[in-house]
Amino acid sequence: MDTAANPAPALRGGGQAVDFRGETHRTVLQRMGLTPELRRVETGGSPMRFVDERGRTLLHLPAEFAGGEIEVLRGDLAQVLYEHSRPHTKYIFGDSITRLTETPSGVRVDFQQGVSRDFDLVIGADGLHSNVRRLAFGPEEDYVSHLGYYAAT
Numbered sequence: 001m002d003t004a005a006n007p008a009p010a011l012r013g014g015g016q017a018v019d020f021r022g023e024t025h026r027t028v029l030q031r032m033g034l035t036p037e038l039r040r041v042e043t044g045g046s047p048m049r050f051v052d053e054r055g056r057t058l059l060h061l062p063a064e065f066a067g068g069e070i071e072v073l074r075g076d077l078a079q080v081l082y083e084h085s086r087p088h089t090k091y092i093f094g095d096s097i098t099r100l101t102e103t104p105s106g107v108r109v110d111f112q113q114g115v116s117r118d119f120d121l122v123i124g125a126d127g128l129h130s131n132v133r134r135l136a137f138g139p140e141e142d143y144v145s146h147l148g149y150y151a152a153t
């Protein structure tokens with residue numbers, strides 16, 4: 001789906017897991033006051049065991065290896081961040097950015113629905129094929145490298 005042409009009318013759920021691990025992640029979550037809420041919705045992860053044809057363990061991966069210290073489904077994380085920030089954040093759904101223009105005092109942002117607004121700072125957090133990055137830096141082919149994965153047999 002072209003997200004820029006069809007912006008979501010409400011908070012989007014769904015998606016896969018997001019992992020948090022290590023001191024930096026821990027500190028950020030603590031400073032944001034999110035750790036208890038994320039603990040409530042974390043997946044818990046599960047350890048993995050690779051076995052041969054006789055059931056003998058070849059490799060054991062602890063839960064933290066795949067799931068980090070806290071693993072949360074993307075939709076749950078979005079919901080927690082949304083609820084947490086709602087009292088002091090204005091959310092606009094069903095709209096998308098069409099143009100960014102740097103001004104002496106910040107950035108003028110034109111929206112699809114026809115409104116223009118001035119901001120001190122614009123942060124692009126709109127995923128892999130980011131509309132904001134495209135508007136700021138040009139077509140993603142110019143700066144995203146597409147890596148292939150090869151499995152040795």
Ligand SMILES: Cc1cc2nc3c(=O)[nH]c(=O)nc-3n(C[C@H](O)[C@H](O)[C@H](O)COP(=O)(O)OP(=O)(O)OC[C@H]3O[C@@H](n4cnc5c(N)ncnc54)[C@H](O)[C@@H]3O)c2cc1C
Nearest residue numbers: 003004007008012016017018019074096125126127128131
């Ligand atoms: C199969 C799979 C398994 C994964 N497993 C793991 C895992 O185990 N651990 C892990 O840490 N990560 C995992 N990931 C990766 C993880 O899900 C992503 O890294 C993470 O969701 C990226 O977050 P994000 O906020 O950058 O982007 P997104 O979660 O994609 O959020 C971007 C948001 O921007 C909005 N948006 C997009 N375009 C526009 C627009 N033009 N206008 C307005 N809004 C827009 C979207 O609606 C969306 O809400 C997995 C991913 C996949 C696909």
